[in-house]
Amino acid sequence: MATITGGELVARMLKGAGVTHVFTLPGLHVAPIYAGCIAEGIRVVDTRHEQAAAHAADAFARLTRSLGVAVVTAGPGVTDALTGVANAWSAQSPLLLIGGAAPQFNAGRGSLQEMEQVDLFTRITKYADRVPAPDRVPVFLAKAIRIALTGRPGPVFLEIPWDVLSNGVEESEAPIPRSYRTSARAAGDPAFVERAVELFDHAQKVAVLAGSSVYWDDAAAELDEFARKAAAPVYLNGSGRGCLPWSHPNFFQHTRKDALGEADAALVLGTPFDFRLSYGSAPTFGERLRIVQVDSDPAEIGRNRAVEVGIVGDTKLVLRQLVDGLSKKGRTAFLQTLRSREAKKREELSVFEASDQVPIHHYRLAKALDTVAHQNGRDPMFIGDGGNYVAIAAKVLRLHAPGRWLDPGPLGCLGVGAPFALAAKILHPDRTVFVVQGDGSFGLNGMDFETALRFELPMVCVVGNDAAWGQIRIPQVAAHGEDRSPATLLAPTRYDRIVEAMGGWGELVTEPVELIGALERAVESNTVACVNVMLDPEAPAASGSIGYAV
Numbered sequence: 001m002a003t004i005t006g007g008e009l010v011a012r013m014l015k016g017a018g019v020t021h022v023f024t025l026p027g028l029h030v031a032p033i034y035a036g037c038i039a040e041g042i043r044v045v046d047t048r049h050e051q052a053a054a055h056a057a058d059a060f061a062r063l064t065r066s067l068g069v070a071v072v073t074a075g076p077g078v079t080d081a082l083t084g085v086a087n088a089w090s091a092q093s094p095l096l097l098i099g100g101a102a103p104q105f106n107a108g109r110g111s112l113q114e115m116e117q118v119d120l121f122t123r124i125t126k127y128a129d130r131v132p133a134p135d136r137v138p139v140f141l142a143k144a145i146r147i148a149l150t151g152r153p154g155p156v157f158l159e160i161p162w163d164v165l166s167n168g169v170e171e172s173e174a175p176i177p178r179s180y181r182t183s184a185r186a187a188g189d190p191a192f193v194e195r196a197v198e199l200f201d202h203a204q205k206v207a208v209l210a211g212s213s214v215y216w217d218d219a220a221a222e223l224d225e226f227a228r229k230a231a232a233p234v235y236l237n238g239s240g241r242g243c244l245p246w247s248h249p250n251f252f253q254h255t256r257k258d259a260l261g262e263a264d265a266a267l268v269l270g271t272p273f274d275f276r277l278s279y280g281s282a283p284t285f286g287e288r289l290r291i292v293q294v295d296s297d298p299a300e301i302g303r304n305r306a307v308e309v310g311i312v313g314d315t316k317l318v319l320r321q322l323v324d325g326l327s328k329k330g331r332t333a334f335l336q337t338l339r340s341r342e343a344k345k346r347e348e349l350s351v352f353e354a355s356d357q358v359p360i361h362h363y364r365l366a367k368a369l370d371t372v373a374h375q376n377g378r379d380p381m382f383i384g385d386g387g388n389y390v391a392i393a394a395k396v397l398r399l400h401a402p403g404r405w406l407d408p409g410p411l412g413c414l415g416v417g418a419p420f421a422l423a424a425k426i427l428h429p430d431r432t433v434f435v436v437q438g439d440g441s442f443g444l445n446g447m448d449f450e451t452a453l454r455f456e457l458p459m460v461c462v463v464g465n466d467a468a469w470g471q472i473r474i475p476q477v478a479a480h481g482e483d484r485s486p487a488t489l490l491a492p493t494r495y496d497r498i499v500e501a502m503g504g505w506g507e508l509v510t511e512p513v514e515l516i517g518a519l520e521r522a523v524e525s526n527t528v529a530c531v532n533v534m535l536d537p538e539a540p541a542a543s544g545s546i547g548y549a550v
Contacts, residue, residue: 002170002171003168003169003170003171004168004169004170004171004174005032005035005036005134005165005166005167005168005169006032006131006134006137006160006164006165006166006167006169007030007031007032007033007034007035007036007165007166008032008035008036008039009036009134009137009138009141009169009174009176010032010033010036010098010137010141010160010165011033011036011037011039011040011042012036012040012138012176013137013138013141013142013145013176014037014040014042014069014141015040015041015042016176016178017067017145018066018067019042019067019069020042020043021042021043021044021045021060021069021423021426022037022042022043022044022045022057022069022070022071023045023046023047023052023053023054023056023057023060023068023069023070023071023419023422023423024044024045024046024047024053024070024071024072025046025047025048025049025050025052025053025072025073025077025080026046026073027072027073027074027077027100028073028162029073029074029077029100029101029102029162029165030071030072030073030098030099030100030160030165031165032162032165032166033071033098033160033165034071045422045426045451045455046451047419047422047448047451048445048447048448048450048451049080049445049447049448050070050072050073050076050077050078050080050081050084051080051081051083051084051415051419051444051445052084052415052418052419052422052445052448052451053070053071053072053081053084053419054070054072054081054083054084054085054087054088054095054097054419055084055087055413055415055416055419055420055445056068056070056419056420056422056423057069057070057084057095057096057097057423058084058087058088058091058093058095058155058416058420059406059416059419059420059422059423059424060423060426060427061088061093061094061095061153062091062093062239062403062406063403063406063423063424063427063428064427065215065216065218066094066149067094067095067096067145067148067149068093068094068095068096068423069095069096069097069098070084070095070096070097070098071097071098071100072097072098072099072100073099073100074099074100074101074102074114074115074117074162075114075115075117077099077100078097078099078100078117078120078159079120081097081099082120082121082124083413083415084097084413084419085097085121085124085125085155085157086124086411086413087408087409087411087413087416088154088155089124089125089154089155089411090409090410090411090413091212091238091239091408091409091410091411092152092153092154092212092216092409093153093154093155093409094148094149094153094154094155094156095148095155095156096144096145096148096155096156096157096158097121097155097156097157097158098157098158098160099117099157099158099159099160100159100160100161100162100165101114101117101130101159101160101161101162102114102161102162103161103162103163104132104161104163104164105163117159118130118157118159121157124155125154125155125156125157126147126148126154126155126156127143127144127147127148127156127157128156128157128158128159129143129144129157129158129159130158130159130160130161131158131159131160131161131164132164133164133169134164134165134167134168134169134174135169135173135174136174137160137164137174138174138175138176138177139177140158141158142177142180142181144156144158145180145181146180146181149181150181150182151296151297152295152296152297152300153216185217185313185314185316185317186296186312186313186314186317187313187314187317187318187321188294188311188312188313188317188318188321189311189312189313190321192309192310192311193311193318193321193322193325194325195308195309196267196292196309196311196322196325197322197325197326197327199265199290199292199308199309200230200265200267200292200322200326200330201326201327201328203263203264203265203290203330204264204331204334205262205263205264205265205331205334206230206231206232206263206264206265206266206267206330206334207232207233207234207235207259207260207263207265207266207267208223208226208227208230208232208233208234208235208250208266208267208268208269209234209235209237209256209260209266209267209268209269209271209277210223210234210235210236210237210240210243210244210269210270210271211236211237211238211239211240211268211269211270211271211272212237212238212239212240212270212271212409213240213269213270213271213294213295213296213315214236214239214240214243214269214270214315215238215239215240215242215243215402215403216239216270216315217270217314217315217316218316219243219269219315219316219319220243220244220402222315222316222319222320222323223243223244223269223319224244224248224250225319225323226267226319226322226323226326227244227248227250228249228250229323229326229329229330230267230326230329230330231250231329231330231331231332231334231335232250232267232330232335233250233252233255233259233334233335233338234248234250234251234252235252235253235256235259235260236251237271237276238270238271238409238410239402239403239406240269240270240271241394241399241404241405242399242400242401242402242403242404242405243402245399245400245401246398246399246400247398249335250335252338252339252342253342253395254341254342254345254346254349254395255338255341255342255345256284257283257284258338258341259334259338260284260285260286260289261282261283261284261285261286261289262286262334263286263289263334264289264290265289265290265291265292265308266285266289266290266291266292267291267292267294267322268291268292268293268294268307269294269315269319270294270295270296270315272300272303272410273303273304273305274304274410275410276410279304279305280303280304280305281304281305285305290308291305291307291308291309292307292308292309292310292311293307293309293310293311294311294312294313294315294318294319295310295311295312296312296313296314296315297312298310298312349363349395349396349543352364352539352543353366353367353396354367355512356512356513357512357536357539358510358511358512358536359466359510359534359535359536359537359539360509360510360511360512360515360533360534360535360536361512361535361536361539361543362388362389362392362393362464362535362536362539362540362543363392363396363539363543364512364515365389365393365462365464365515365533365535366389366392366393366395366396366397367396368512368515368516368519369393369396369397369434369436369462369519370396370397370398371516372516372519372520372523373397373432373434374398375520378431378432379400379401379404379430379431379432380404380431380432380433380434381403381404381405381406381424381428381431381432381433381434382397382399382404382405382406382433382434382436383406383407383416383417383420383421383424383433383434383435383436384405384406384407384408384436385407385408385414385415385416385417385420385435385436385437385438385441386414386417386436386437386438386439386440386441386464387438387440387441387469387470387471387472388438388464388466388470388471388474388540389436389438389464389466389470389535390407390436390438390464391471392540393436393464394407397436406420406424414438414440414441414444415441415444415445416441416445417435417436417437417441417442417445417446417461418435418445418446418447418448418449418451418452418461419445419448420435421433421435421452421457421459421461422448422451422452422455422457424459425452425457425458425459426455426457429457432460432523433458433459433460434459434460434461434462435459435460435461435462436462436464437461437462437463437464438463438464438470439463439464439465439466439467439468439490439493439495440468440469440470440490442461442463442495446495446498449461449499449502449504449528449530450502450503452528453502453503453504453527453528457528458525458526458527458528458529459528459529460519460522460523460529460530460531461495461499461528461529461530461531462519462522462530462531462533463495463496463530463531463532463533464533464535465492465493465495465532465533465534465535466534466535466536466537467489467490467491467492467493467534467537468488468489468490468537469487469488469489469490470537470540471540472488473485473488473489473537474537474538474540474541476488478541492534494506494508494532495530495532496508496530496531496532498530499528499529499530500530502528503527503528504525504527504528504529504530505521505522505525505527505528505529505530506529506530506531506532507521507522507529507530507531507532508532508534509531509532509533509534510534515533518531519531
């Protein structure tokens with residue numbers, strides 16, 4: 001009978017799970033997997049750092065709402081990928097990391113890159129284990145994939161030793177599992193849904209805070225229906241950005257604190273009460289606000305903040321239950337009041353967006369980027385990788401649909417720019433991908449713009465260069481003084497020339513009037529382009545736009 005190696009079994013399982021790409025940095029410990037991927041038609045994308053491979057797989061998972069896969073070699077390959085897995089854990093992204101390992105027959109003898117690896121991942125994955133034999137590969141992979149994609153998604157880790165990948169086994173002894181997971185969705189408890197509907201029906205002012213679960217559960221249409229029927233302002237965060245387009249009458253961006261402070265009731269969807277929301281307390285939330293929280297994880301309900309009604313279930317199904325249950329339409333006066341305040345805030349920001357100051361203001365750069373990104377009917381995608389510049393750009397850039405904005409998530413991990421863009425461009429070659437990049441974060445995985453060039457994946461990196469770790473430096477100087485703020489300054493590096501040296505296109509911008517032309521030329525270059533923009537390091541503080549929470 002025919003034999004098959006452990007590496008070939010890995011590839012067959014990935015193919016059966018719908019995986020089309022794996023991200024890696026090559027190592028001999030995992031070489032049998034590469035051979036299997038070639039046989040199964042899975043494309044192998046090699047990055048310049050294992051952290052970047054993990055980040056790219058994370059982004060692939062987010063954009064497909066399915067499994068993303070990274071394969072790394074033993075020892076330092078695995079430890080390099082650890083940060084990417086931790087980021088996926090915080091962002092609830094179903095990343096499968098496969099790590100090579102020294103052969104079992106030499107265990108404990110000091111093989112190359114031999115170390116304990118599984119325990120490194122037990123606190124930052126949903127599942128971590130070691131595959132003991134070739135015939136066990138399908139069963140272990142089936143379990144890992146099922147756990148990654150079931151309930152609240154999250155990363156998993158499998159260590160597969162070199163001999164397990166290299167050795168053969170009779171195909172009949174290692175059958176490929178079928179139907180090993182379900183795609184069924186869980187609706188909310190009807191009694192709890194009824195209580196929530198009653199609360200919303202009696203509220204004068206209802207607000208909605210919609211997070212990543214709206215995106216993962218493909219609930220944008222239901223969110224639209226609820227918002228319109230309840231006359232509720234909607235504030236989006238995490239992967240929820242874009243689930244209502246910027247032009248939607250119920251989409252609000254600059255008045256979240258007002259809405260949550262004044263509303264009678266709020267619907268919180270897939271959004272943890274963490275540092276981004278003042279841990280569920282003032283000043284973000286009014287003390288008398290009555291909250292309906294919806295989450296797939298029961299342990300998340302009521303964390304840091306008591307809630308009136310906690311509903312465990314799929315966001316799409318629960319929203320449908322709520323929409324069908326509401327007996328009357330909400331009052332629009334609250335929307336009108338908030339819209340007036342939004343207009344006033346936009347007017348205040350427009351002064352900075354039109355600023356002719358030199359060095360360039362962050363808001364002026366963000367406005368120019370938004371203008372060029374939407375020219376000629378483009379469907380742009382933005383990758384946020386940095387501090388102050390990215391936070392400001394997020395307030396300006398218009399999103400038309402879900403999946404058009406990616407950022408690291410609550411871990412705040414820098415270095416996702418180029419890796420996330422790789423996945424975005426592979427999946428959506430017709431979209432223009434912009435990396436909204438801080439000059440500090442460029443230094444972490446900027447070499448992977450070379451990966452984009454090798455794989456012919458055009459993208460535009462827009463570096464906001466203030467020659468500092470701006471989001472750290474400004475509050476540190478304010479708290480401790482200039483002479484006690486070490487390690488916060490950088491050189492005004494020519495990142496455009498770095499990308500040029502790799503074979504891409506680059507341009508330095510020092511004057512506001514140069515922005516539009518430079519960004520247009522970057523897009524038209526149809527290659528990997530870097531627009532390096534010199535920014536005013538004091539602008540975020542002067543415009544009240546700095547934010548750093550712990």
